[in-house]
Amino acid sequence: MSDYAFLGIAEAAELIRGRKLSPVEYTQALLARIEKLDKRFHAFIRLMPERALEDARKAEQEVMAGKIRGILHGVPYGLKDIIDVAGVPTTGHSKVLxxxxxxxxxxxxxxxKDAGGVLLGKLATHEFAIGGPSFDLPWPPAVNPWGGNHSRAARRADRAWGWRQACSRRRSVRIRADRSATRRPCAPLRA
Structure with a gap:
């Protein structure tokens, strides 16, 4: 398969568990797409390719050995920059932090991590994930179709990867996704 960007989470997870999709190749393809497109969308404030590839290699070894940790094993994801990852800055997209x-x-x-997910990096948010975009922050705000500046929705619109963690303050996830090109319904995650 050459175009990994259009895989949904369930399809990617199933292909990985069935040993038909390499977590390493999948991660490499998504990192390359992010490198190409993020100059335009600004969805990541911190891309962590070395860590992602290390996690993908570990996941691939485990999957090939038949040690499946769960349905997300080997599937890349991004975390909003209000979620702590040990040893990595958590700034809330603010100069203060x-x-x-x-x-x-x-x-x-x-x-x-315990489920074997592959962290690609930290995603942009409005300052402290509250309010609208500010243009005096350390990184540019995420760009999204139709004015909803929200990194996960921007990533979904450009299909850089199949899923991302979401948290909602003041209805941010529902509002931003509704204002973007993200019209695909979410599928329940089942093994």
């Missing part, structure tokens, strides 16, 4: 290095993983990070 520009040097705030997380000392521990947030519970959602731990669960995703």
């Amino acid at each position: 520009i040097e705030n290095i997380a000392t521990a993983d947030a519970p959602v990070t731990t669960r995703l």
